[in-house]
Amino acid sequence: MTVRFFHTSDWHLGQFFYNHSRQYEHEQFLTWLIDQIKLKQPHALLIAGDIFDVINPASSAQKQLYQFLADAHAVAPHMQTLMIAGNHDSGYRIEQVEPLLSKYNAKAVGVxxxxxxxxxxxxxxxIPIYNEQQHIVAWCLSLPFLRPAEITGINEQTNDSKAAIAHLHQQLIAAAKQRKTKDQALILMSHAHMQGAETSDSERPIIIGNEEALSTALFDEVIDYVALGHLHKPQKVGQDHIRYSGSPIPLSFSEVNYKHQLLEITIDPQLASPERVQLEVLPIPRSIALHRIRGEMHDVLQQLSTLATGEIENIDQREYVDIEYHSLTPPPPNLRQQFEQALPENRYRLVRISRQYLSSEQDGSHTQAIQLEPPTPAQLFQNVWQKQGYSADDEVLNDFMSLVHEAEKILEDEQNS
Structure with missing residues (x-):
């Protein structure tokens, strides 16, 4: 029996991009996704982690997810939505709303x-995946981001993280083999960093020195497709059936050239490879453009003046601009004003300016990047935290950013009252 499903990941709902909300961009993506679900009517939608951007997401971000689930269920009542927690998510948080999720034929595995x-x-x-006739057409082996405290110390095979991860995969795949019949597919969904995969600068590191990146050897040949989350660039890892779907929107300027996409997968267990697994890439439209401007001062000003014109009334829908200018001298005091004046009016948001400092020495030239923008709250927190002799790990930083967003919301409410 054939199974058809969508593979997506790393939505990062609630993200702030240089203090600008991405809510509009996420709304545009989710509206587009609903249209694809309505058109294609897949058996399942797989969301491979990092649903939210922080462990304690704002109510607006949670509302976006639950409204999407309601809308998806309305256009495709038989479709199952299967989610796993990523390293940005609180696994317990996404699991505790299970009664709500079940109303929309959705399920979350957080821990x-x-x-x-x-x-x-x-x-x-x-998790079984059903077709329209309520026959099981596939099993989804759902592995959220694996935290050592959850998987180590269970038995003699789980003394450390590496051994525990291998043991978990072996046990889960063995259990899936016992359950599946010859006409059912096996899909493994995981939020992890795989060896040999390409990263961007917006992914929070979950490995040290690449020593803990996982090997694709963990995936038994019986697995028909591996749906990965965590890395934002769409890519295969070693084999065609092991893939990152990538993020639906660019989450940093380093991702400006990524071809963001949704993967539509069809598996027919009765066929032999390579016909067994068919893959179609559905390109995701980009609702707001990102522009990276590079060069010496006169080059930057020239590039800014040639950008497209036409006012965009809503500031949340204006295009982003990142400038890196190259210079031998310190920046002039009116630098930002010069850049702003060169930009077409009311169309762009200049979110970052940095200087590539050029210096000539006897043995050649070298450059040093200098950040001209004020430090973000996260950067200030990390600097203070490190000066106190602590290491700002993911959970601590997530908690801090949650407090920042709560404070921003309080200020916004006070200003509007």
Whole structure:
């Protein structure tokens, strides 16, 4: 029996981009996705982690997700939405709304649970996917971002993270093999950093020195497709059926040239490879453009003046501009004003200016990047935290940013009252 599903990941709902909300861009993506669901009527939608941008997302970000689930269920009632937590998500948070999710034929796997015997609870990780006739056409092996505290110390095979990850994959795949029939597909969904994959500068590192990047050897040949999340660039890892879908919008200027996409996968277990798995790329329209301007001062001003004109009334819909100018001398005091005046009026948001400092020495030239924009709250927090002798890990930084966003919301409410 054939199974058809969409693979997406790394939505990062609630993200602020240089203090600008991405809500409009996410709304445009989700509206487009609803249209694709209505047109294609897949059996399942797989969201491979980092649904939200922070562990404690704003109510507006949560509303976006739940409104999407309601809209998707309305246009495709039989479709299942299967989600896993990423390293940006709170696994417990996305699981605790299970009664709400079930109303929209959705399910979330946020953490690795243990059963009453203290062993890994594999049943929660094995999710059947049904077709329109309510026959099981596939099993989804759902692995959220694996935190050591959840998977180590269970038995002698789980003494450290590497051994525990291998043990979990072996046990889960073995359990899936026992359940599947010859006409059912096996899909593994995971939020992880795989060896050999290409990163951008917007992904929060979850490995140290690439030593803990996972090997595709974890995936048994019986797995028909591996739906990965965490890295924002769409790419395959080693083999065609092991893929990152990538993020639906560019989450940093380093991703400006990424071809953001949704993957439509069709698997027919009755066929042999390579016909067994068919893949179609659905390009995601970009609702707001990002511009990276590079060069010496006169080159930058020239490039700015040639950008497209035409006012965009809503500031949240204006295009982003990142400038890096090259110079031998310190910046003039009216630098930002010069750049702003060169930009066509009321169309762009100049979100970052940096200087590439050029200096000539006897043994040649070298450059040093100098950031001219004021530090972000996250950067200030990390600097202070490190001076106190602490290491600002992901959870600490997420908690801090949640407080920042709550404070911003309070200020906004006070200004509007």
């Amino acid at each position: 690795i649970h243990k059963n009453t015997e203290g062993q890994l609870d594999l049943n929660r990780l094995l």
